[in-house]
């Protein structure tokens with residue numbers, strides 16, 4: 001009897017030890033998603049008129065791929081917790097975790113065949129906790145060090161109307177190049193309305209032209225504020241609820257003031273500093289920053305900045321002229337720039353908005369954009385106003401500005417100044433109008449920063 005008991009005890013102990021890691025992960029991860037990030041997931045999945053999906057945690061699968069088989073483009077200052085989430089060492093070799101989108105039934109099979117061809121274990125593994133969003137992107141949490149970030153790979157299913165979307169390596173490189181440009185440029189300029197979600201890491205499988213892009217959630221995981229997707233602001237229930245929470249009664253007026261107009265200002269600041277504009281300026285690419293009490297802060301978050309039109313004449317006059325060479329040629333424009341806005345493009349309108357009110361949003365958008373852009377660059381408002389807009393019901397409104405007048409030529413000539421430099425590439429001193437838009441380094445803050453280090 002004693003022998004049986006002893007054997008049973010040893011056996012249970014053995015099973016317990018063998019299951020230790022699995023048990024740990026099923027019972028409790030050391031780190032969880034923050035409240036603000038969880039709220040973002042809930043808005044992305046539940047407050048989108050075009051689709052409702054699960055906001056529950058998923059044990060996301062990945063393939064383990066030796067880094068030597070991958071293309072990579074990492075930011076030099078990449079957060080080590082994030083880097084260590086995607087890279088690890090096995091048998092003395094560095095591997096990457098290549099994420100499988102949980103809804104994808106197609107693209108990851110190409111990755112599997114690629115691994116089989118290279119005689120590498122192609123069994124999916126589990127490590128991350130993950131959450132769906134409205135788009136291809138997922139929000140991932142490393143359960144062992146708490147790093148959380150957004151990550152995007154190909155999938156044939158997303159929340160909205162455009163479902164089968166391959167993430168190519170070529171596009172991932174374009175995203176990384178834009179990110180370099182933005183990182184170098186925007187911090188030097190005064191852009192009070194603008195927040196960018198950086199994309200500091202991309203990996204690729206060249207022979208499949210597959211890419212994986214990591215996007216930072218900025219300080220969202222620290223719970224200081226919320227990011228509300230623009231489609232949730234225009235959501236029938238949630239848009240009205242947040243309006244009420246802010247003591248207002250009319251969601252159309254509230255979101256005109258706190259969504260539509262701030263996006264117009266943000267795009268003026270963005271375009272003036274970079275010479276680029278989204279080719280698909282829909283609501284999934286904009287977010288409204290809210291404070292802890294869900295009050296709009298006036299700042300707008302831009303994400304997904306790879307697919308943009310470039311005003312080539314402008315970008316070529318900056319230190320980042322080289323990005324125009326590797327850019328999608330259909331999106332490189334000479335002597336003109338196509339702009340647009342379509343906050344309900346690909347979506348269903350809320351019951352509290354009429355089509356006339358939507359049109360008024362778009363007129364208001366261009367009024368605010370043109371005023372702010374004129375203020376920053378000196379291109380006269382009246383000149384921009386004369387450009388005709390093309391409108392589609394509940395969709396995009398577009399204006400293609402001819403950038404050939406004297407005022408536009410000046411904007412183009414001094415592009416480097418709008419990038420935060422003191423002189424043009426040709427060595428000409430920057431005019432005061434542009435210098436005054438540059439962010440001044442406060443001496444006191446500068447000295448403090450040095451002492452702090």
Ligand SMILES: Nc1ncnc2c1ncn2[C@@H]1O[C@H](COP(=O)(O)OP(=O)(O)OP(=O)(O)O)[C@@H](O)[C@H]1O
Nearest residue numbers: 134135136137158159160161162231284304346347
């Ligand atoms: N309300 C919405 N408006 C626009 N797109 C939506 C909406 N809801 C879901 N989507 C989905 O989001 C995606 C938008 O495409 P886009 O190329 O901007 O994003 P992405 O590159 O897939 O992801 P991300 O913006 O997260 O980087 C599409 O797959 C579309 O179906």
Ligand SMILES: [Mg+2]
Nearest residue numbers: 135284285304
């Ligand atoms: Mg997008």
